[in-house]
Amino acid sequence: GNQQSWHGAARRSALLPYAATGMRRKLWLPMQQQLLLILLPSATVQQSVSYRELDFFQGRQCFETTASVQRLLNNPDDPIRISLPNVISWTSARSLTAVGAILLKEQLGYDVTVLDYESDETYGLLASGDTDIILELWPTLRAEEKDEATLAQCGSVPCVVFDGTVGFAARSGWFVAYQTVNSDAPWNVNCNRLSVDPVLSNELRPCVRPAEWQYIGVIETRIAREALLSSNELPVYDICDKYPTTSARANELGVYNCTLGQWYPFNASCCPRGVECDVPIWNATDLNVTRILPACKVLFVENPTLDPGWNEEQLSKLDAKDFQIIYGNLSEANRISLALRRPMLTYFWEPQEALLPQDSYIRVSAVDYIYCTSSQTATWTPQSVCDFPVENVEKAHSYMINRHSDAVEMIRKFTFDHDEIMNLLIELERTGYDEWQAACNWLQANPAIWKDWVHIGKTGVFRLWAAVTFTSIAIAYIFIVEPFESLISKYCFNRSSCLRTQRLERSDTSVRDS
Secondary structure (H helix, E strand, C coil): CCEEECCHHHHHHCCHHHCCCCHHHHCCHHHHHHHHHHHCCCCEEECCCCEEECCCCCCCCCCCCCCCCCCCCCCCCCCEEEEECCCCCCHHHHHHHHHHHHHHHHHCCCCEEEEEECCCCCHHHHHCCCCCEEEEECCCCCHHHHHHHHHCEECCEECEEEEEEEEEEEEEEEEEEHHHCCCCCHHHCCEECCCCCHHHHHHCEECCCHHHHHEHHHHHCHHHHHHCCEHHHCCCCCCCCCCCCCCHHHHHHEEEECCCCEEEECCCCCECCCCCCEEECCCCCCCCCEEECCECEEEEECCCCCCCCHHHHHHHHCCCCCEEEEECCHHHHHHHHHHHCCCCEEEEEECCHHHCCCCCEEEEECECHHHHHCCCCCCCCCCCCECCCCEEEEEEEEHHHHHCHHHHHHHHHCCCCHHHHHHHHHHHHHCCCCHHHHHHHHHHHCHHHHHHHCCCCHHHHHHHHHHHHHHHHHHHHHHHHHHHHHHHHHHCCCCCCCCCCCCCCCCCHHHHHC
């Protein structure tokens, strides 16, 4: 199994008896933690979540000169662990992780391990002690997981320390490619545009303009639904190896099949893949008459762990019950959609370089999340299709790295606005999705942005002082105090004129009587 020194519960339990309680202890707790790191042996325990340790740096160095800090109290087998999301397409989080890892290693002088966890958790990894730093967290749709992490206590201190927002907003959504819905798309050519001829107007169906795709109501229209890709036009992706199950909410609303890479609602009026779709029709003269349901239209989602349960719930609310979710290779499915010039409803999120240029994809909006979740709003019913919330992306770290004050300072100052994160993502695409190289290029081009984040602070000086003081006291006692005391004891033995440096014996009656 995979193992990591001082990991998880064992790392926390080593300090639990020394957790600060009250104002008296808060002052001396940091010193106590430093001494414990010297005195306590390392504990090797089983990692609670399966992971891969990545050769992220591959021997590469971004800066000509790097920080060299002798961290006397830092266990060399206990590096700072920063997690890389295992969702390859979550490029913003992976790029931010790369930037943070390079700064921690080369500008602050830490040993850094980059881990890829086989888990869809984010806040939970911090709360369980599986990782030390996460630089992109989405708090709204992960509210339940965040609440649990916030309440997690390691002794009398919170296990997770929140470091504020990163600086840009993020949002999931459903998208269609612009070139599949514009006026040049084959399915949309023969329509009545601005004709005043009543005969021609009757013969040609109405057009669906690109602007109409900006609201969810368009896919409730027959013309738009006919244009959308159907499930039988896409390859079948078996995702059982990675995703054998789906969320509890999705199971409440429909049927998940990992072998066929799909989910469909219980009330679907279309034909999902692998399902018998001959539906009997009531007929007074012939009871054997049936009709074959049309193939379901597609909402394509890369995997079921992305905003789990949300896509399934909103899809089940559509009035048109002829949609299902297909999971698998998004790039391949997107190529099919573009080749056919037919729209495919696709789950994705922003910021995302794949959605550039800005007008290449249209976001299909629904009822705003604020209205959907407000108990004071009577306009929308519980059956309304709700849009995804805007996420004020945040960052956090495990309390175990509080002892690294300069690392904590870097995390708190670590900020990217929308333009900066998009520049980083464009650089990522330019480097062929080499996160390390993209992060290095961005850091070299933007020192004015990040220079203030990194300061080798009092941590190194304090640890040096603590170690020297502790060692000096030990040496002084062993080589000076103890020999001197022994010498005095021998010289004064049976001499009444000497000061007594030994404890009095019970048989010394003169002293006892006095």
